Amino acid sequence: MSRLKIYIYDDPILRQVARPVEKITDKIRRLAADMIETMYDARGVGLAANQVGELVRVVTVDTAWSEKRNSKPAARNPLVLINPEILEESAEDESASEGCLSLPEIEGDVWRSLKIRFRYQDLDGNAHEEEATGLKARCIQHETDHLNGILFIDRMAPESRIELAGQLSRLREKFKATVG
Numbered sequence: 212m213s214r215l216k217i218y219i220y221d222d223p224i225l226r227q228v229a230r231p232v233e234k235i236t237d238k239i240r241r242l243a244a245d246m247i248e249t250m251y252d253a254r255g256v257g258l259a260a261n262q263v264g265e266l267v268r269v270v271t272v273d274t275a276w277s278e279k280r281n282s283k284p285a286a287r288n289p290l291v292l293i294n295p296e297i298l299e300e301s302a303e304d305e306s307a308s309e310g311c312l313s314l315p316e317i318e319g320d321v322w323r324s325l326k327i328r329f330r331y332q333d334l335d336g337n338a339h340e341e342e343a344t345g346l347k348a349r350c351i352q353h354e355t356d357h358l359n360g361i362l363f364i365d366r367m368a369p370e371s372r373i374e375l376a377g378q379l380s381r382l383r384e385k386f387k388a389t390v391g
């Protein structure tokens with residue numbers, strides 16, 4: 212396994228739509244393993260393939276780990292979602308602070324459904340349909356957005372985005388500087 216480079220705002224890949232995984236090949240399995248390592252290494256609760264430069268519908272999530280991350284030892288139980296799809300979102304929603312590994316140091320409140328029903332395939336190609344609530348539901352909504360080129364800042368209230376405008380433009384400048 213190896214740690215992958217995390218693409219930072221506003222790299223265009225973060226705005227592209229990832230394509231479905233048609234066949235779970237060794238390459239996909241390796242990508243998922245590397246994404247898990249990268250996610251833990253960066254102390255994230257979720258990661259989408261766009262964020263590591265691959266436009267395929269693969270997401271890794273481990274919100275339990277995050278909840279426990281201040282206690283030791285932290286148990287790791289990563290979930291790999293291939294072709295995740297949100298089937299239902301509860302009308303009941305909640306605003307909570309979010310961050311993103313592709314937008315370092317940016318945090319802001321985002322409204323998300325409290326409960327979702329979603330389906331995905333695992334690395335063996337088995338289909339699953341499950342429900343998630345709370346932080347896990349929030350994380351899956353955030354990561355599925357990534358696969359569609361949507362960032363959490365897009366879902367923030369306009370006034371929160373205005374507050375972050377300075378930080379966002381600094382990130383953009385930094386990105387431009389690295390790509391020349």
Ligand SMILES: [Zn+2]
Pocket residue numbers: 310311312313353357
């Ligand atoms: Zn993110």
